[in-house]
Amino acid sequence: MNENAIAVALVHHPVLNRLGETSTTAITSMDVHDFARTCAFYDVTPVYLVHPAEGMHAMVHDICDYWLNGAGGKRNPGRREVLSRIRVLHRLEDAQDDASYKLWYTSAAPPQQALQDVETLHTEPGPHLIVFGTGSGLDAAKLPPENGWLRPIEGIGKVRHLSVRAALAIYLDRCRRGDS
């Protein structure tokens, strides 16, 4: 692995619900496909989907198997390339079995002032893991200590939250442009 390599994780537990309580969300097939496709476009790998439940792992394996080994990949080889980067983990900590990742957490309202610009992430020694939360965001108190938080994407409208799919796309685009 390139020492400045960037990987991505999408956490479904532990995340916060609307009330600020620790909770768990379901993995959606849309996120499997959109995360994998955006990461493939920017040559980012792996894409970790974090969920504690075996049933959710089985669902992801079934989706990926259809495209990697089944009829889907014969019809659309591009999607085989895309989905080959998906990994499922029970806990975010397990990603460290693959590489000594620095963990960069994301939030629309990060809890601290010293923020990392994604545009210059490639100038830091890595490998880096950019971590996104579902629900109402990462439950950082129950996750492993982060290396830092990325600066949030700022909008100009009244609405302060992007979908996690849009946030991923914008971060990777800025990251890539910072690197060019």
Added chain:
Amino acid sequence: MNENAIAVALVHHPVLNRLGETSTTAITSMDVHDFARTCAFYDVTPVYLVHPAEGMHAMVHDICDYWLNGAGGKRNPGRREVLSRIRVLHRLEDAQDDASYKLWYTSAAPPQQALQDVETLHTEPGPHLIVFGTGSGLDAAKLPPENGWLRPIEGIGKVRHLSVRAALAIYLDRCRRGDS
């Protein structure tokens, strides 16, 4: 309307299928929400969803009604703000009833060489309508004449196509940064 205002359209007909034939796709609830949310974040309005079928219009109206007038908006007023910008049209041409839009078409492989950078779109007199296609892209021969094509987003991976949701997010982020 501000003379440099930017609006967005997502076309479901006429678009191309894998074989390059004229075809029609279904409106998905995910695209309604993701397009509206990303546009709200960047203060872009309206968001036109173009589809010839009345049943698809009814579906979009039902989704929006739940959030604008029903129980959804009481629980989540932010989503009311988001979905208030959705409009459904039978034909892309009908957008001209709202404003004299310049039409900017998007494609991963645009048919011409003179391309508009989205970063400088705000320096051109508008109003502007950025037009995205579903399926295998816009069937430009059956759409009204465009003012121009936007320069495609370039990746660095083997995969050449982003989801339309990711492309929207990246274009609006670049547009906003070009404007700041």
